[in-house]
Amino acid sequence: MCSEIAINVSAVSKCFHIYDKPRDRLMQMLSRGTKRYYREFWALKDISFQIQRGSTVGIVGRNGSGKSTLLQLICGTLNTTSGGIETNGRIAALLELGTGFNPEFTGRENVYMNASVLGLTREETDLRFDEITAFADIGLFIDQPVKTYSSGMLVRLAFAVAINADPEILIVDEALSVGDELFQRKCFARLEAIRSKGATILFVSHSGSTIVELCDHAILLDSGELLTQGHPKTIVSQYQKLMYAPADKRENIRASIKDGLTVQAMELDALESSITVDDTVAESEADDFFDENLKSSSMVEFESHGAYIDHPYITDMKGRAVNNLVRGREYSYNYRVRFERSAERVRFGMVIRTTTGLALGGAHSSTGSQALSIVESGTELLVSFQFNCLVNPGTYFVNAGVFGTSYNGQEETVMHRLVDAVVFRVVPVQNNLATELVDFGCTSSVTYL
Known part of the structure; x- marks a missing residue:
């Protein structure tokens, strides 16, 4: 594989065997292949792409499209059914919440165990331990069993270990959606620093705006197939159009994307566009105030x-x-x-x-x-x-x-x-009609013709 290629995915397919009853799994083992007691589910079908070293690539797709399966194949936690994957560099991954952590071990013990899996020696982990705990910011919980952690604390610690392992390839599977907004900002700032050092980042998110802001390339998966790839804004537009399409038009839209036909940016109605803003209805007139607990932790x-x-x-x-x-x-x-x-x-x-x-x-x-x-x-x-x-x-x-x-x-x-x-x-705005990030003071009128 060329040294400029960080990840090479070639004709990869992944099939899972679905058993209707627990006993069918045993029967399959005893039958020695003479009879099939399972149904096949193809999570990925003939996926091929390359990721250049130093690039940031986003993967989008509906739930069940195969995103998480693909990341697990790249990390090596799953084996392909057919095809091959080559990686060039040390991989650090944030996959499913808690992956690689023993719930019975303390946070401190899990740091050393997870760091060793990522290729760090104990001496290297010793040197980075203070930085890991400072970034995770979970205080005395570092010496408590991980099973007592909240989901936010768990992702804080996992991310802190991953970024301090000096990864050449960093893989993030929607994990940052768990943390609060201040921690998310801290994470995104660190992602920028990692990217500036030449690391490759593979990022999965349901947030189109995050993909557009962070990535320089994007991939659209649907039903286990790679429909298209290219500029993040174009891919996110296609993804959103497919996601919000009426059921009777979805297949036609899917086919047009897969065939590479020009797809115009999706026009969201008020409900769809409201996913980017907080439309919480205030019961009384909003007022400004000072919250002493709201402090920047990413300065x-x-x-x-x-x-x-x-x-x-x-x-x-x-x-x-x-x-x-x-x-x-x-x-x-x-x-x-x-x-x-x-x-x-x-x-x-x-x-x-x-x-x-x-x-x-x-x-x-x-x-x-x-x-x-x-x-x-x-x-x-x-x-x-x-x-x-x-x-x-x-x-x-x-x-x-x-x-x-x-x-x-x-x-x-x-x-x-x-x-x-x-x-x-x-603060939230009552009956908010403004969409996206900035309120341009738009007014509207509708006239029958």
């Missing part, structure tokens, strides 16, 4: 080059600190900056991102020509950005940045940056 601080950002926070227009916002209202995003070195042409920035890291929008305090000409060492500044909250209900993160040049410097550099400095939620 990344860049190396300082003469400036430090401190105390980022959001306030309403009365100066009251808030982190649960109401769509349509105006707020102020603030942070302090301390300069330990003099700088020229100084300006500031902010960006709002989703839990998967998609940048929704941001601002600079000024253009390069209108930046602060000189800021002396020892200066402290309060930076504020006023913004209208136009995003739909959900959880979002805000970055903060300082830009400038040293004396006689020519190129603008990042003096300091905080990624995911602040987290905020947008």
